[in-house]
Amino acid sequence: MSGPTGIEDLLRTYAPQVLGVLVRRYGTFDTCEDAVQEALIAAARQWPGEGVPENPRGWLVTVASRKLVDQVRSEAARRRREDALALATPDSELLAHAADEEPGSDRDDSLALLFLCCHPDLSPPSRIALTLRAVGGLTTAQIAAAFLVPESTMAQRISRAKQTIKAAGGSLTLPPEDRTARLAEVRHVLYLVFNEGYTASGGDELTAPELSTEAIRLATLLHRLLPEDTETAGLLALMLLTDARRPARTGPHGELVPLAEQDRGRWDGRLVAEGVALISRTLPRGQVGPYQLQAAIAAVHDEAETAQATDWPQILALYELLERTGPNPMITLNRAVAVAMVHGPAAGLALLDELARDKRTARHHRLLATRAHLLELLGDRETAAEVYREAARRTTSAPERRHLTERARRLG
Template sequence: MTGTDGIEDLLRTYAPQVLGVLVRRYGTFDTCEDAVQEALIAAARQWPEEGVPDNPRGWLVTVAARRLVDQVRSEAARRRREDSLALATPASELLAHAADEEPGTDRDDSLSLLFLCCHPELSPPSRVALTLRAVGGLTTGQIAAAFLVPESTMAQRISRAKQTIREAGGSLALPPGEDRTARLAEVRHVLYLIFNEGYTASGGDRLTAPELSTEAIRLGRLLHRLVPEDTETAGLLALMLLTDARRPARTGPHGELVPLAEQERGRWDAGLVAEGVELISRTLPQGRIGPYQLQAAIAAVHDEAESAGDTDWPQILALYELLEHTGPNPMVTLNRAVAVAMVEGPAAGLAVLDGLARDKRLARHHRLLATRAHLLELLGERGPAAEAYREAARRTTSAPERRHLTERARDLG
């Protein structure tokens, strides 16, 4: 494996494993994470020219441990802290532990790292950033570019997150019982946030940020491998696969947004569709059904329809009603309104939207206005529909969505 893309994939695979080794041995998440990042950067520079080592994981552990020693020595020399790692553990002992020449001799701490990066003391944006860097192996610059913020801003966010973990005494020990269940739910939510930002960027000139949705799926596969018995994790992975399968058809030749009903379904990734359908079909009968499984089932109904006209809207409406019961939130109700409109007519869908207009969480959201515009258009109310499209365009922060909504308004006159 000598290609740059292959090496990058390899580094992302090993990133959490190497970090897990260092944190388990030396216990300082923040300095260990910095050292692993430096090792990943060194590998990205050297391996394309020198070739991938026979034991890439051991190479990364050794280099990261050396970087850790350098960091600690520098810190000890500057601050003379009696409790520093360099004074507590001789550098020679650090490097002796770091050799790790035998592949596979250390356990995989990826699940523990995911739990640590989703520590309850962290805010959702901090959990996302720290997960992408520590478990995903992305650099600060890559994360900043994906979220359209300055690298310095993202660096500060990651630094604060690591400081919070240190102050909270975070460790690789898996939380027990109910705490573990709750933390696993947080991990799933973080991966869901990462995927959504990649599938529909919240701002900027691009509709999608494929590097984020691809990374969310990779981490979703990892999480599913680590907790194969968890049906909601399987549901989340299936949802991401079935949704991402449509990405090639979501934009036109100039990056313009193409709505689901107008997409060329032959451009959908048939392999991802088949994998997602198989996974959710195998998962649903296994146990208690949760929101991610229901969303995946809805995505499967869409993806299995040969055309927009063949979509089984009554089944989708039934699934949305069940989803609203198990995991109510305004976005679910918004999507149910569309299903109601397709089954019972646009007027019935608009009646559902009237109730949402009183919900402060969604009242001024551009998606509520865009959905209202679409249903008004179906009802033949061209003037009110055009005005709703224009107002939705004013409120969105996504340039492709703004252009699409503006064009819809223009077409209606």
């Protein structure tokens, strides 16, 4: 734990716990979050040279609390707020909260903090940014780099999100009737973070591994906090089974390698085994939801020794069930591929014709790329090449553009 990476991992583990303590104590999310960030920076500077404290969580809580008191006292324009906070928590009273700073303290507000960061008043991008900053412990610069936006832009997004939370009350207390809806939002945010990391929507790199890794870490945390929630387990299994293929997704020059052409010997066998075991334990336990079904599909792919050995009829059956539980154009797009593998490319193309009439997908590059692939399977090389080129023009991902252009070139 003495190396920088170990300390960074430790800080990110404790970040949501420490922020939860401060928000529970003081109820001011925006200033508490700033104070925790300062404490994390202080630890990142001190611990490598001085060593990790015996009680790192308590150290961070104490330092963050002092930073918060100092911060409030320095704002003359907020004197009334300072007086209220000083009366509640003078320096001498920091010890009154010793339970939060004692080694082995088991109160963890991470789940409540996740719910707060996914407040319904926030837009999806703001929920993602605030979750990565407040719960993930990432700096604004790290989040901005991962999403390919200027740091100033991300800072403004996070600041607006914190002000929205403040205006909404910023409480860790969630009415029981809101828990189910908010939990669904939390899962969706983590799903979006993972997907952006696994296939970046723009830029020169195909993936942003730090985002996928963080999504898996947070999904693992959520599963630990809610072990009986089957959809959370399904989401984590889906991430593990998908991320297992990452080492084989790109070639030596960063080029995209499609699933059917990947060297399966490079897949992460440990992640595959972990994901398969998790979804196998989860599926028989109750109502099956979309994340569990997607994880089951990923498991069928990952357990096939070769692309040719893939159980496409089983995958098609799972996609048909998935489409009934939550209709979505991208699910239909993937089902079209499964239909093509089971019933022939012409049957898959007929499904794509339906999607072409849907405004949400009509001009999407993935619809065109799938159409080109099925036309190629059908033997219509000339039309397939033309559609590949059109798909390449529409994507914002440089690796995908190069891949689609190369596909078109091969077909002549």
